[in-house]
Structure formats: structure tokens, C-alpha cells
Amino acid sequence: MRAFFQFAIFLSAIWLLAHSNASLAHAIILSSAPSAGATVSGDAVAIRLHFNSRIDHARSKLTLLAPDGTSQTLTPAADAPVDELNAEATRLSSGAWRLRWQVLSVDGHITRGDIPFTVH
Amino acid sequence: MYLFLDIFGYLSVVLRGLTLIAQSFTLGGLAFQMLLWGPLQPKLSVGGLVIEERCRTLLRFSAFAWALLTIASLALDAAALVGTLQLPWSEAVSADFGRADLVIAACALGLAVLVNGPAHRVRSAALLALSLLALAMQTRLTHAASRPDLRWPLLLSDAGHMLGASVWIGGLPYFLIALNGCKAADDWRLIARRYSLMSMAAVAAIVAGGLVMAINYIGSIDAIYGTAYGVMTLAKVGLLLMLLTLGAGNYFLVERLRRDPSTPILRLKRFAEVEIGIGLTVLLAAASLTSLPPGVDLAHDRLNWQEIVERAIPQSLPRLTSPDYDKLTVAQLQAKITLADAGRASAQAAYIPGEGTILPRNAEDIAWSEYNHHWAGVFVVLIGLLALIEHFRWGRWARHWPLLFLGMAAFLFFRADEQAWPLGPAGFFESFRDPEVAQHRIFVLLIAVFGLFEWRVRLRGSNAGPAALVFPLTTALGGALLLTHSHAIANIKDQLLIEMSHTPLALCGVAAGWARWLELRLDGRVHRVAAWIWPVAFVLVGLILLDYREA
Numbered sequence: 001m002r003a004f005f006q007f008a009i010f011l012s013a014i015w016l017l018a019h020s021n022a023s024l025a026h027a028i029i030l031s032s033a034p035s036a037g038a039t040v041s042g043d044a045v046a047i048r049l050h051f052n053s054r055i056d057h058a059r060s061k062l063t064l065l066a067p068d069g070t071s072q073t074l075t076p077a078a079d080a081p082v083d084e085l086n087a088e089a090t091r092l093s094s095g096a097w098r099l100r101w102q103v104l105s106v107d108g109h110i111t112r113g114d115i116p117f118t119v120h
Numbered sequence: 121m122y123l124f125l126d127i128f129g130y131l132s133v134v135l136r137g138l139t140l141i142a143q144s145f146t147l148g149g150l151a152f153q154m155l156l157w158g159p160l161q162p163k164l165s166v167g168g169l170v171i172e173e174r175c176r177t178l179l180r181f182s183a184f185a186w187a188l189l190t191i192a193s194l195a196l197d198a199a200a201l202v203g204t205l206q207l208p209w210s211e212a213v214s215a216d217f218g219r220a221d222l223v224i225a226a227c228a229l230g231l232a233v234l235v236n237g238p239a240h241r242v243r244s245a246a247l248l249a250l251s252l253l254a255l256a257m258q259t260r261l262t263h264a265a266s267r268p269d270l271r272w273p274l275l276l277s278d279a280g281h282m283l284g285a286s287v288w289i290g291g292l293p294y295f296l297i298a299l300n301g302c303k304a305a306d307d308w309r310l311i312a313r314r315y316s317l318m319s320m321a322a323v324a325a326i327v328a329g330g331l332v333m334a335i336n337y338i339g340s341i342d343a344i345y346g347t348a349y350g351v352m353t354l355a356k357v358g359l360l361l362m363l364l365t366l367g368a369g370n371y372f373l374v375e376r377l378r379r380d381p382s383t384p385i386l387r388l389k390r391f392a393e394v395e396i397g398i399g400l401t402v403l404l405a406a407a408s409l410t411s412l413p414p415g416v417d418l419a420h421d422r423l424n425w426q427e428i429v430e431r432a433i434p435q436s437l438p439r440l441t442s443p444d445y446d447k448l449t450v451a452q453l454q455a456k457i458t459l460a461d462a463g464r465a466s467a468q469a470a471y472i473p474g475e476g477t478i479l480p481r482n483a484e485d486i487a488w489s490e491y492n493h494h495w496a497g498v499f500v501v502l503i504g505l506l507a508l509i510e511h512f513r514w515g516r517w518a519r520h521w522p523l524l525f526l527g528m529a530a531f532l533f534f535r536a537d538e539q540a541w542p543l544g545p546a547g548f549f550e551s552f553r554d555p556e557v558a559q560h561r562i563f564v565l566l567i568a569v570f571g572l573f574e575w576r577v578r579l580r581g582s583n584a585g586p587a588a589l590v591f592p593l594t595t596a597l598g599g600a601l602l603l604t605h606s607h608a609i610a611n612i613k614d615q616l617l618i619e620m621s622h623t624p625l626a627l628c629g630v631a632a633g634w635a636r637w638l639e640l641r642l643d644g645r646v647h648r649v650a651a652w653i654w655p656v657a658f659v660l661v662g663l664i665l666l667d668y669r670e671a
Contacts, residue, residue: 026263026266026410026411026412026413026414027266027413028413028417028418030417030419052268052413052414052417053266053267053268054265054266054267054268056215056216058211059201059205059207059211059212059215061204061205081268082268083268102204102205104201104215104217105266106216106217106260106265106266107216107217107260107261107262107263107265107266108197108215108216108217108218108220108221108261109266109411110197110200110201110204112204
């Protein structure tokens with residue numbers, strides 16, 4: 001009986017470890033330019049992402065995915081407000097682009113997401 | 121790296137929950153030592169050396185665990201940064217959260233070392249200073265630290281909230297050690313009275329801090345029920361009410377103990393055990409809440425009251441006939457989903473690293489899932505009803521109800537993973553490469569073993585011994601885990617509606633587990649009432665599952 005008892009506790013521990021669906025993130029975008037699904041004209045876009053949290057700019061990242069699948073890393077502006085991640089994207093060709101962001105909020109949470117937009 | 125990223129989110133919540141538990145037991149132990157044991161010891165009839173040593177051992181263990189868990193949490197977060205940003209480790213660790221974690225770990229280690237010596241004024245001052253510094257650093261890892269606007273009221277509220285939880289919940293194990301170690305009614309009375317006063321002050325700090333945070337992080341009535349943050353806060357309030365009910369029971373018992381020293385204190389101890397269990401659940405829920413964006417920030421895609429009511433009211437009979445595996449059969453439902461999805465593009469999605477993309481679900485997927493939930497509901501309702509029938513003299517035959525768990529396990533084995541053997545193309549062993557399938561298989565094995573185990577307990581009756589406690593512990597653990605499971609970060613309505621049904625399931629699971637615990641551990645009126653509560657909670661779980669809908 002004792003062995004059976006220990007086995008059940010062991011299985012409970014496995015269950016605890018195996019139950020993996022939780023997520024840890026709370027920096028979310030309150031507004032963005034360009035917004036998701038927007039169409040922009042011209043070959044340059046001013047990117048401005050406004051978050052609900054203070055952002056660690058040095059440990060956050062912006063990547064542009066081009067229509068042909070190539071990617072380029074953008075340098076976030078160092079003088080942006082504490083809750084914004086800003087950058088300039090230039091030489092954009094026409095087509096469907098995707099802005100991939102990843103931020104670290106100052107309380108240690110990592111979040112990321114995509115903003116699709118079209119260059120006309 | 122990808123495997124690590126896949127489990128990053130879950131590990132973070134678990135580590136955060138365990139860290140909060142270790143923190144509470146450390147700070148609660150120190151508060152117990154400084155505010156209760158130290159001042160009272162000269163008045164007690166026992167020398168208390170054994171009690172003191174046990175308390176110190178627990179305190180030392182908790183402080184070491186706090187330090188280790190904090191370092192583990194730091195390593196996990198830093199690894200995620202290094203893996204996704206290709207940063208050097210030194211730069212990842214030197215982020216704000218890294219510096220706070222390092223200070224907390226150093227303080228916790230200092231506490232673990234310092235608690236070893238005898239009580240001394242300088243030592244006590246050092247312990248207090250380290251505790252306050254660690255608590256202050258811990259607030260750097262909460263929502264309050266990252267708010268863009270005024271932060272100090274939220275930081276203070278958070279510190280008070282955590283300190284209150286530590287004094288009350290974290291002090292409970294030490295309270296139990298002291299009660300068990302003393303034999304004289306006068307000693308029990310003194311200890312219980314002092315702990316009762318400490319708990320009341322702690323509850324005041326918890327409620328005051330919680331209110332300030334709720335006002336700032338939820339902000340409106342509709343965000344309480346319309347966002348994941350609000351729903352989780354409601355779950356925490358529900359658990360707090362359970363704790364307060366038990367605390368009130370203990371308060372009245374302590375008052376009776378003052379008037380009549382012959383009052384038995386067994387109920388006091390048993391209620392304290394349950395308070396520890398529910399308290400740990402609250403801390404896990406708090407870890408889960410920390411991972412969610414505040415409701416006030418989610419302006420889009422909130423649930424409205426009509427949507428919740430529409431989802432909660434049964435629209436049709438439970439789906440007990442399986443949809444066709446090969447072809448779509450519920451075209452109307454599909455049209456409804458497409459229509460609903462078309463109007464829900466306003467919220468921007470946010471993911472943790474490695475979370476992957478949520479696949480679109482068609483009507484057949486939903487019908488399949490609902491069918492699984494409804495049959496699981498049938499099993500759970502039957503389990504609850506048979507457990508109720510077992511109470512009657514004519515219903516002894518119903519004591520074999522744990523065998524229904526075997527039926528449920530078999531059902532879930534066949535149905536939970538339609539892509540895997542025996543229904544899907546993936547072979548039995550091949551399907552284990554999918555972490556979700558592996559989880560389901562372990563879960564099914566657990567249910568089967570659990571059913572056999574409880575069946576054996578039922579057959580042995582009162583001779584089952586500590587084995588009987590596995591059932592309540594596992595049920596309560598299941599409820600607690602449901603509170604830490606997935607959340608809709610960007611508040612996708614469908615996910616939130618599903619979560620709406622999971623939260624009452626979790627609360628019913630917690631109530632069922634601890635009611636069964638009290639039935640086993642107490643006699644008299646509480647035993648009789650608890651014996652009815654947990655089967656009713658099971659029936660409620662089954663009914664919620666029968667009403668489960670995903671569209």
C-alpha cells in the first residue's frame with residue numbers, strides 16, 4: 001500500500017510537470033503605427049509601438065519580414081518614451097510585409113507578436 | 121532551444137508560484153518567530169525547544185528554496201533572452217529583473233544562514249532588514265514596476281498584499297507546529313489568540329492592497345467579467361472567501377477556548393491544514409495573475425454580459441453523438457464561427473516565445489471537443505451521484521464509483537487525440553513526439569491509477585489509512601492546476617469564454633478536495649456536512665462539463 005501511495009504522488013508530480021499550457025506575458029500593444037492590416041504608401045514607414053508597460057529598449061527587438069521572405073533587424077530609437085518602441089523602416093518595396101516585435105517589460109516578462117501591413 | 125521555448129511559459133508560471141510559496145513560508149516564519157513565538161514563549165508552560173527547532177528547520181528550508189527558485193527563475197528568463205535576442209549572458213542577467221532576482225536570492229540566502237543562531241537583537245534587526253529588502257525587490261517583478269504612470273501606490277499595495285499573505289498563509293505551518301507541540305489548553309489559547317490577531321491584521325493588508333490593485337488594474341465593472349485578468353481576480357476572491365469562512369470558524373473556536381479551556385482544538389488544526397492547501401492554491405493563482413495583462417489595458421474584444429449569459433445557458437442537449445471524423449457535418453455552426461471571426465480582428469495578438477500559432481478551429485473540431493467534454497461530464501455527474509447514494513444505507517453498492525474513473529480514462533484515451541492511434545494516422549509511439557499527446561497519455565494513466573487506488577480505499581473503508589488522503593489531495597491539486605493553465609493574452613473572446621467555464625471548475629475541484637479532506641480528518645458535524653459537500657461539488661463539475669460549449 002505504501003508503494004502504491006508513493007506511486008500516486010509520483011504521478012501527481014508528473015501531471016504537475018506535464019500540464020503545460022500556461023503563458024507568461026503582459027506587455028501588450030495599446031496602439032501601433034502602422035496598425036495591423038494597414039496599407040501604407042511610399043517606401044519609408046515610421047514605426048511606433050505603444051505598450052501598456054515600461055519597456056527595456058536595450059533588450060527588445062524589431063524585425064521586418066519582407067514579401068520575399070527575407071528579414072532585416074531594425075534598430076529601436078534610444079530616445080523613445082518608456083512605454084514605446086520606435087524605429088524607421090526605409091526602402092520598402094510594394095507587397096505584404098510583417099513587423100515582428102519582441103519586448104522585455106521592466107518587470108521581466110517577454111512578449112512578442114506580429115503586425116502585418118501592406119506597402120502600396 | 122525550441123523545446124525549451126515551448127515549455128518556457130509554463131515553467132515561468134510554475135516557478136513564480138513556487139517562489140511565492142517559498143517567500144510566504146519564509147516571511148511568515150519570521151513574522152511568527154518575531155511577533156508570536158518570541159513574545160509568548162516566557163508565558164508558555166512548555167520549554168518549546170522541539171517546537172523552536174522544527175520551526176527553524178522549516179524556515180531555513182523555505183529560505184533556501186526561495187533563493188534557489190529565484191536563481192532558477194532568473195536563469196530561465198535569461199536563457200529565453202539569450203536564445204531569442206542572441207545577447208551575451210551578462211547583458212541578459214543585468215536587466216532590471218535580473219538585478220532584482222540576484223538581490224532577492226542573496227537576501228534569502230542571508231536569511232537561511234542567519235535564522236540558525238539564537239534570538240538576538242542585532243540578529244533580529246538583520247533578519248528584518250533582509251526581509252524588507254527582499255520584499256521591496258520582489259515588487260520590482262510585479263505589474264506595479266512596469267506601469268508607465270504613477271507607480272509608488274501600486275508598489276506599496278503590492279508589498280502590503282504579499283506581506284499580508286505571508287503572515288497569514290505563510291505563518292500557518294508554524295502555527296500548526298506550535299499547536300501540535302503544546303499540550304496545555306492555556307498555551308493553545310495564548311498561541312491561537314495571538315495568531316488570530318496577526319491573521320486579522322494580515323487580512324486587512326491583503327484586502328486593502330487588493331482593492332487598490334483591483335481599482336487600478338481592472339478599472340471598471342465590465343472588465344471584471346470581460347477580461348481574463350478580471351476573471352482570475354474573481355477566482356482569487358472566491359478562494360479568499362473560502363479561507364475567510366475557515367478563518368471565521370477558527371476565530372469563534374478561539375473565543376470559545378478563552379471562555380472554556382476544555383474546548384477541543386482538533387477542528388482548529390484541521391481547518392488550518394485546509395487553509396494551508398487553499399492558501400497554496402491562492403498563491404498559484406497569484407502567479408498566474410502576474411502573467412496576465414491588466415484588464416484595464418484591454419479595451420478591445422472584452423466579453424459582454426450577454427455573451428457570457430448566452431454561453432452559460434444550455435442551448436441544446438449535451439452532444440452525446442460523435443461527429444464524423446472524416447467530413448464536416450455542422451455547416452451552420454461553421455458559418456456562425458466564420459461570421460463571428462470576421463468581426464473580431466480589432467485586438468492585436470501577443471505571444472510568448474515558442475508559444476506557436478493557434479490553429480483555426482472548424483465546426484467539426486469544436487463538435488469533437490464538446491462531445492468529449494460532455495461525455496466526461498456524464499462520467500463525473502455519475503461519480504458524484506453514486507458518492508451521494510453511498511451515504512444511504514440502501515446504497516452501499518454505490519461505493520464502487522471509483523471504477524467509473526477507469527471508464528473515463530478509456531474514453532479519453534480514444535478520444536482526446538484524434539490525430540493519434542487508434543483514430544488518427546500517427547502511430548502509438550510516434551504520437552508521443554507531440555508534447556500535448558504525451559501530456560494527455562500521462563493524464564489518462566493518472567486517472568486510471570487514481571480510480572483503482574480510490575476503489576481500493578473504498579473497499580478497505582476506515583482501514584485505508586493515509587492512502588485515503590490521495591483522493592482529496594489530487595482533486596484539490598487538479599483544481600489548483602486549472603487556475604494556472606492557459607490564458608488568452610490578447611483576450612481572444614473564444615478562449616476567454618472557455619476560460620469562463622474552467623474557473624468555476626477549478627473552484628469546485630478545490631472545494632471538493634478539501635471538503636473530502638475534512639470528512640476524513642474530522643468527526644462530528646463538520647464531518648457530516650463535508651461528506652455531502654464534495655459529492656455535490658463533483659455533480660456541479662459534471663454539470664458544468666455537460667454545459668461546455670466552444671461556440
